[in-house]
Amino acid sequence: LHVRTPLVKSAPLSEIMRRDVYLKLECAQPSGSFKLRGVGRACALAVERDGARLLVSSSGGNAGLATAHAGRELGAQTVVYVPETTPERVRDALRAYGAEVEVRGTQWSEANAAATARAAACGGAMIHPFEGEDTWDGHSTMIDEIAEDLGGRKPAAVATCVGGGGLLAGCLRGIERCGWGDDVVVVAMETIGADSLNASMRAGEVVTLPAITSVAKSLGAASPSPAVFKMCVELGDARVRVRACDDAHAVAACLRFADDHRVLVEPACGAALSAAYFPELGALDGISSDPRAPIVVVVCGGSVIDRASMNEL
Numbered sequence: 001l002h003v004r005t006p007l008v009k010s011a012p013l014s015e016i017m018r019r020d021v022y023l024k025l026e027c028a029q030p031s032g033s034f035k036l037r038g039v040g041r042a043c044a045l046a047v048e049r050d051g052a053r054l055l056v057s058s059s060g061g062n063a064g065l066a067t068a069h070a071g072r073e074l075g076a077q078t079v080v081y082v083p084e085t086t087p088e089r090v091r092d093a094l095r096a097y098g099a100e101v102e103v104r105g106t107q108w109s110e111a112n113a114a115a116t117a118r119a120a121a122c123g124g125a126m127i128h129p130f131e132g133e134d135t136w137d138g139h140s141t142m143i144d145e146i147a148e149d150l151g152g153r154k155p156a157a158v159a160t161c162v163g164g165g166g167l168l169a170g171c172l173r174g175i176e177r178c179g180w181g182d183d184v185v186v187v188a189m190e191t192i193g194a195d196s197l198n199a200s201m202r203a204g205e206v207v208t209l210p211a212i213t214s215v216a217k218s219l220g221a222a223s224p225s226p227a228v229f230k231m232c233v234e235l236g237d238a239r240v241r242v243r244a245c246d247d248a249h250a251v252a253a254c255l256r257f258a259d260d261h262r263v264l265v266e267p268a269c270g271a272a273l274s275a276a277y278f279p280e281l282g283a284l285d286g287i288s289s290d291p292r293a294p295i296v297v298v299v300c301g302g303s304v305i306d307r308a309s310m311n312e313l
Contacts, residue, residue, distance in 0.1 A: 001040035001070050002029055005142070007149040012260045013276045013297070017284065019156070020294035021276055024146055027265055032303025034139060035066035038166055039127060041138030043070035046125035053077060054124030058108065058115035060086030061218045061304045063129035068097035079124070081115035083107055085217070090304050107212075108220060130166030131225055139170020140177065146296055147178045155184055156288035160298040161272040162188040162197055162242070164221035165228030167300060172231055172240070187241045187283050188232075189271040194219040195244040200229050215247045215313050218268035218304060243283045249274040251313045257299075264310065265302035272297055 005028045013021035026034035039057075043066075046052040053076055057067035060082035071078030078099040082091065084106050091101050104114040119126035128135065146155070158175070162168045168188050175184050190198055193214030200206045206229050212220040232240045250270035257273050258264050265273070275283035276297055284295065 001044060001073055002036045002138070002141070004145055005029060007146055007296070010261065016279065017276055017295055019291050022146075022150070022294055022296045023261070024142055024296055024298045025263075026142065027263060027269070027299050027301040029301065031062070031066040031069040033062035033066065033301025034142065034167055034298065035062040035129075035301070036069060037141055038135035038138035038170060039063050039066040039129070040070045042127050042132055042134045043067060043074060043076070043125075045134055046127065047074045047076050050125065052125035054079065054119070054122055055127055056115050056119040056124045057081070057127045057129070058112035059129040060090055060108070060111070062301055063127075064094055064099075065090075065097070065303050067127050068094050068099035072098050079115070079118060081111040081118070083111045087304070087309070089306065093303070107222070109222065130164030130221065131227075135166055136169040136173055139167055140174035142298070143171060143174025143178060150294070153292070153294060154180055155296045156290070156293035157185040157187055157284055158296045158298065159187040159189065159272050159275040159284070161219060161268050161300055162190055162224070163194070163219040163268065165197065165225040167298070168240070169225065169228050169231065171298070172235070182239065183288070185239065185241060185287055187243060187275050189275055189283060190219055190242070190244045191216040191250050191267065191271050192244050192246045194221075196221055197224040197229065197232070197242050198244050200224055201232060201242050214267075216250055216267040216271060218266055219271065241283065243275070243281070245271055245274045245278070245281055245283075247313075249278055249281065251310075253277045254310065263299070263302070264305060264307065265299060266305035267313065269300045269302060272300065
């Protein structure tokens with residue numbers, strides 16, 4: 001269901017970082033984000049392996065759009081539960097894919113509870129936005145593509161955003177499969193106000209944020225995946241750097257990226273881009289001293305943003 005996406009060298013970011021910086025353009029996926037890799041895989045297995053005819057999702061963002069797209073392509077009925085905070089334009093986009101949209105609660109957790117109950121009651125397949133081995137395996141395929149396109153060059157770092165942790169888990173899985181292991185640092189960026197993984201790392205246990213106050217709503221998991229938290233703890237800061245930027249830097253990175261590359265992405269994606277656009281944040285400090293080792297930034301997508309909403313940020 002997903003497509004192979006371009007890996008392109010960014011001249012502006014390479015100039016800033018004084019080494020090659022490549023962009024993995026997951027914004028080019030048919031649903032608008034990387035989510036189609038993992039969520040699409042989970043949907044395909046549910047339908048083709050398990051015989052599911054109903055796919056149920058709980059996401060007012062990229063995972064919901066990926067589920068709706070996958071459901072349409074697979075010929076399955078799709079229901080997406082979203083919280084009240086989901087913009088009407090996103091609800092319209094879900095309906096355009098043929099999905100039934102149900103609004104429940106003010107937070108994702110409430111929508112997720114309703115979705116889980118619906119799937120159980122109707123015998124549908126519950127497609128979680130970020131948990132699950134199948135989902136992580138799907139996301140890991142982007143690392144395979146990066147490795148092939150770099151032609152044997154091993155990156156110094158892979159910068160990505162993190163919400164619930166599915167993309168991070170996929171990146172770590174792919175890096176391990178490629179044999180890059182200890183040589184490649186994964187920089188996992190959150191925004192302050194949606195920084196549940198940072199808060200959990202500080203606390204030494206999974207914590208739940210009282211509220212999501214960041215404009216990067218796609219990072220709005222009040223608590224990270226416990227399995228992903230465990231991965232980060234076990235690998236340590238030398239392998240996985242969990243960092244955060246403020247909303248201002250995330251939005252500024254989106255605007256600079258739009259000017260530099262003529263692509264509009266959402267603030268969640270801006271969090272990853274901020275690591276390279278703003279070296280003063282320190283997220284990429286001390287990576288490989290070999291200047292030939294590039295940095296790869298996962299441009300995760302922008303399917304829940306438009307010009308009008310970006311101008312309001």
